[in-house]
Amino acid sequence: MAETQGKVITCRAAVAWGPKEPLVIQEICVDPPQEMEVRVKILYTSICHTDLGTWTGVNEAERAFPRILGHEAVGYMPIHIGIYLLFKPTCDANKTSFFHLLDMNRVVESVGEGVKDVKEGDYVIPTFNGECGECRVCKKEVSNLCERYKVDPMKRLMVNDGGTRFSTTTNKDGGSSQSQRIYHFLNTSTFTEYTVLDSACVVKIDPNAPLKQMSLLSCGVSTGVGAAWNTAKVKEGTTTAVFGLGSVGLAVAEGARARGASRIIGVDANASKFEKGKVMGVTDFINPKDLTKPVHERIRELTRGGVDYSFECTGNVDVLREAFLSTHAGWGSTVLVGIYATPRTLPLHPMELFDGRKITGSVFGGFKPKSQLPSFAQQCMKGVVKLEPFITNELPFEKINDAFQLLRDGKSLRCLLQIAKFLKK
Numbered sequence: 001m002a003e004t005q006g007k008v009i010t011c012r013a014a015v016a017w018g019p020k021e022p023l024v025i026q027e028i029c030v031d032p033p034q035e036m037e038v039r040v041k042i043l044y045t046s047i048c049h050t051d052l053g054t055w056t057g058v059n060e061a062e063r064a065f066p067r068i069l070g071h072e073a074v075g076y077m078p079i080h081i082g083i084y085l086l087f088k089p090t091c092d093a094n095k096t097s098f099f100h101l102l103d104m105n106r107v108v109e110s111v112g113e114g115v116k117d118v119k120e121g122d123y124v125i126p127t128f129n130g131e132c133g134e135c136r137v138c139k140k141e142v143s144n145l146c147e148r149y150k151v152d153p154m155k156r157l158m159v160n161d162g163g164t165r166f167s168t169t170t171n172k173d174g175g176s177s178q179s180q181r182i183y184h185f186l187n188t189s190t191f192t193e194y195t196v197l198d199s200a201c202v203v204k205i206d207p208n209a210p211l212k213q214m215s216l217l218s219c220g221v222s223t224g225v226g227a228a229w230n231t232a233k234v235k236e237g238t239t240t241a242v243f244g245l246g247s248v249g250l251a252v253a254e255g256a257r258a259r260g261a262s263r264i265i266g267v268d269a270n271a272s273k274f275e276k277g278k279v280m281g282v283t284d285f286i287n288p289k290d291l292t293k294p295v296h297e298r299i300r301e302l303t304r305g306g307v308d309y310s311f312e313c314t315g316n317v318d319v320l321r322e323a324f325l326s327t328h329a330g331w332g333s334t335v336l337v338g339i340y341a342t343p344r345t346l347p348l349h350p351m352e353l354f355d356g357r358k359i360t361g362s363v364f365g366g367f368k369p370k371s372q373l374p375s376f377a378q379q380c381m382k383g384v385v386k387l388e389p390f391i392t393n394e395l396p397f398e399k400i401n402d403a404f405q406l407l408r409d410g411k412s413l414r415c416l417l418q419i420a421k422f423l424k425k
Helices: 049-056 211-218 220-231 247-258 273-279 295-303 317-325 350-355 369-381 397-408
Strands: 008-015 024-030 037-046 072-076 095-097 123-126 166-170 176-182 194-198 202-205 239-243 263-267 284-286 309-312 333-336 358-361 391-396 414-418
Touching: 008 397, 024 194, 024 397, 037 123, 037 211, 049 397, 072 211, 123 211, 123 369, 202 369, 211 220, 211 369, 211 391, 211 414, 220 247, 220 309, 220 369, 239 247, 239 295, 239 317, 247 263, 247 273, 247 309, 263 273, 263 295, 284 295, 295 317, 309 317, 317 333, 391 397, 397 414
Parallel strands: 008 095, 239 263, 239 309, 263 284, 309 333, 333 358, 391 414
Antiparallel strands: 008 024, 024 166, 037 072, 037 194, 037 414, 072 123, 123 202, 166 176
């Protein structure tokens, strides 16, 4: 039996203690997994705008602190046959600490009762949108919104018992305190050396996959490429417009390129995004600041009436209206990909839908994580979708606040943080 099985692990995590407060790298305790849960060692994680929005507390209803953010990562269920150092317990009398592993390749870890599709030693991707495989939605091909484990920004506790698997006896200033729980985030919480997830939110991947790049499939790339492939179903020779050229928007462009779109128009007020867009297949660029007319009018001029598909990736309802009007009357389709923090409603009049334009939303690119992500990962490994250009920065875990600043300043698509030292690429 594993030395850590059924025990609490002490490790490092980046804890958010309040809106806009610098994340604190500190010691936390991670409980063993309960029924249908898994405990995963995180190797690499990256920062998404959703993490940034939650950290800034833009939506007060979603606030819950202290909290471990992060939802884009890759990890593994390690098997340890080497030697490790034990430290004096600080969180629980039945606990093992892993701060200084001597054998970095294999560390015994556990799965909860009933987990059958992943085991110790597997490489996995955590996903914020789960798939139980048993509910009515999971059994239908038309939706990926699992009735029990679909994405829920309000969720901060585990399904099994309404509790958390994280706790700490250290406050944000480094002093000692009574044990207090730390909240979960988006079914994942990856800004930590170890995390506990519902098994429905863990996807097994090929152990030969490039692990750094696989972390992108947890959110940004899957969300964008899937919006083009699964939601819009972009066809060869068609035209598209992508509003917002962040990671998700560029992933939409990459997905449209891979499907053979003849024209991909990128729209962004940050001109520095355009060079990266060319790598992802963007053929035309529009900077709204350079126009004296609405963006949709310019797009209609360029495409003889409008594009076949438009994608709104900014989470701005005013931009959404421009995206909607940029599509061709009669068959144009607009896909909502951005996250809308404000309570404003759709900026459309019902009669405008009689022009034949359609509008729909896309969650996690329409991918069913357990059923479809392993195949998508294989396609990425074969070069159908290029992942490497999305990683623009790499920093050690201790520099996570610098990584947040890079994203806030628009200087990063994805900044990859190495959490665990590992011998594999």
